[in-house]
Amino acid sequence: VIRCRAAVSWEAGKPLVMEEVEVAPPQAMEVRMKILYTSLCHTDVYFWEAKGQTPVFPRIFGHEAGGIIESVGEGVTELAPGDHVLPIFTGECKECAHCKSEESNMCDLLRINTDRGVMINDGKSRFTINGKPIYHFLGTSTFSEYTVVHVGCVAKINPLAPLDKVCVLSCGISTGFGATVNVAKPPKGSTVAVFGLGAVGLAAAEGARASGASRIIGVDVNPKRFEEAMKFGCAEFVNPMDHDKPVQEVIAEMTNGGVDRSVECTGNINAMISAFECVHDGWGVAVLVGVPHKEAEFKTHPMNFLNERTLKGTFFGNYKPRSDIPAVVEKYMNKELELEKFITHSVPFSEINKAFGYMLKGESLRCIIHMDG
Ligand code: NAD
Ligand code: ZN
Numbered sequence: 001v002i003r004c005r006a007a008v009s010w011e012a013g014k015p016l017v018m019e020e021v022e023v024a025p026p027q028a029m030e031v032r033m034k035i036l037y038t039s040l041c042h043t044d045v046y047f048w049e050a051k052g053q054t055p056v057f058p059r060i061f062g063h064e065a066g067g068i069i070e071s072v073g074e075g076v077t078e079l080a081p082g083d084h085v086l087p088i089f090t091g092e093c094k095e096c097a098h099c100k101s102e103e104s105n106m107c108d109l110l111r112i113n114t115d116r117g118v119m120i121n122d123g124k125s126r127f128t129i130n131g132k133p134i135y136h137f138l139g140t141s142t143f144s145e146y147t148v149v150h151v152g153c154v155a156k157i158n159p160l161a162p163l164d165k166v167c168v169l170s171c172g173i174s175t176g177f178g179a180t181v182n183v184a185k186p187p188k189g190s191t192v193a194v195f196g197l198g199a200v201g202l203a204a205a206e207g208a209r210a211s212g213a214s215r216i217i218g219v220d221v222n223p224k225r226f227e228e229a230m231k232f233g234c235a236e237f238v239n240p241m242d243h244d245k246p247v248q249e250v251i252a253e254m255t256n257g258g259v260d261r262s263v264e265c266t267g268n269i270n271a272m273i274s275a276f277e278c279v280h281d282g283w284g285v286a287v288l289v290g291v292p293h294k295e296a297e298f299k300t301h302p303m304n305f306l307n308e309r310t311l312k313g314t315f316f317g318n319y320k321p322r323s324d325i326p327a328v329v330e331k332y333m334n335k336e337l338e339l340e341k342f343i344t345h346s347v348p349f350s351e352i353n354k355a356f357g358y359m360l361k362g363e364s365l366r367c368i369i370h371m372d373g
Contacts, residue, residue: 001025002032002070006127006144007352008134010058012050015353016143021060021134023146024126026073030119030148032126033085037167038065038142039343039366040355042198042267043089043291047114047137048356052293056117059135060127062142063089064171064366066163069154076151084159086170086329088321089138091152105320110152112138112315114291120150143352145371155325158333165339166329168199168366171316173342174328175289176203176265178317181211184261184287188212193251193259194234195275196266197225199342199365200289202232204263206337209233217259219247219271222362231341240274248278255280262286269296276300281307288313342366348373 002023007016026032044061047053069083079085091110098104098111109120117135118125125133126148127141141147157166176199184207186192192208194201197220208216209232218226218234226237236254240247251274252258258280264272267290276286277300286309305311319325331337345367347354358364 002146004145005349006060006134007349008058008129009048009061012055012057013048016061018350019129021144022128023144023148024128026071026148027119027121028074029076029151030073030121031076031079031151031154032070032146032148033067033087033154034070034146035065035067035142035144035371037164037371038062038369039168040064040359040369041171042200042359043171044137045356045359046267046291052295054115054294056115056135059117059137060141060144060147061137062144063087063138063140064167065140065142066167066170070146079151079154079156083156084161084163086155086157086167086325087140087142087147087149088153088155088170088316088325089140090316090321091139091150092320092322093152094322099320105316105318107152110139110150114138119148153321155321157326157329161329161333164368164370165343166332167368168339168342169325169328169332172199172366173203173339174319174325175317176200176263177207177328177337178319179263179265179287179289179314180204180207180261182318183312183314184263184285186211186213186261189214190260191215191217191255193217193219193262193275193278195219195262195264195271196290197229197234198265201263201265202229202234202342202365204265204289205229205232205234208261217251217254219251224362228365246274248274251278257281258284260284264288264290266290267292269293269298272298273300276309276311277304279309281309283308285310285312343368346370
């Protein structure tokens with residue numbers, strides 16, 4: 001058992017509290033890792049607020065991080081102490097029909113489960129305070145100096161890759177980039193709309209640029225985002241608040257009938273519907289990435305589909321975490337993918353609550369939390 005610091009969320013929406021926790025050793029097919037850097041993604045914030053999501057408390061949040069393997073459980077052969085790794089919120093067992101399919105990353109055993117607060121091996125938590133369990137989040141719980149993760153939720157990466165940068169590939173940037181390049185697949189010269197210009201949306205814009213899109217239209221209700229978005233190849237903006245008509249109509253007018261592709265990265269149901277309805281009939285494809293309110297319902301007229309529009313959704317940009325992410329890290333190493341521009345803030349672990357404030361105010365893209373501070 002390791003005793004270390006963790007930022008525990010005791011109650012919905014209340015500041016995290018720095019506690020000493022006990023972290024149990026890894027069981028069969030699990031690893032224990034030392035987290036060096038973690039960052040905050042909006043998904044952590046939704047489940048911490050627990051306004052539109054199931055409340056599970058007390059809990060240790062965090063899923064976007066980089067670290068080093070400390071020890072491995074029985075049966076783990078692919079990872080060893082000292083390996084540099086990214087924990088991933090959705091896993092890859094490499095054995096199920098999904099893992100064997102080239103078209104899916106929805107592993108039967110380890111796919112994202114937002115409401116489970118325990119490890120699948122024994123249905124228990126590896127975190128305790130004075131013997132009382134503290135629940136996991138997304139199988140990763142990276143707001144702790146040490147955490148236990150299933151081996152299938154760990155990507156082993158190049159040890160030369162700087163973990164304070166590539167940690168953002170453990171969720172947001174891979175998700176947005178993959179949503180465009182793996183799912184929306186814009187042909188060269190196409191027009192792409194991106195809804196929500198946070199880190200995930202701007203990574204989607206980066207994916208559009210890498211695919212050779214000729215126009216990238218950014219949509220956000222926060223005008224502060226627009227200046228930042230220019231660095232990501234996004235040169236046209238629409239703020240839905242500036243218009244009396246639905247934003248999909250505004251976009252249709254700007255684009256002679258609609259965009260070729262759209263990628264939604266807001267989590268807002270109305271933006272999801274607009275993102276679908278703004279694609280061109282005949283060939284347009286919309287991809288949903290934002291995590292919706294648990295009671296949200298998607299409403300659109302079926303004629304929008306009959307008119308040959310396609311609606312898709314994705315977790316983690318359809319990347320298989322273990323098989324694909326090492327190569328995405330290499331893209332950064334080869335300077336094909338810039339990560340620095342997504343990192344707008346950094347705080348020591350002791351000030352993790354500040355990272356929540358930056359995101360809630362719409363000031364940050366990614367805030368890196370340094371675990372040694
Ligand atoms: P963020 O808060 O940094 O960015 C979201 C942006 O959306 C903000 O700039 C906000 O102003 C904008 N927005 C909100 N409502 C809007 C609306 N109605 N119209 C236009 N813009 C609107 O968050 P993020 O960390 O970039 O995450 C974005 C979304 O992606 C979240 O919903 C998150 O949960 C989700 N996510 C999904 C996956 C996945 O695998 N599918 C992975 C990571 C994050
Ligand atoms: Zn995330």
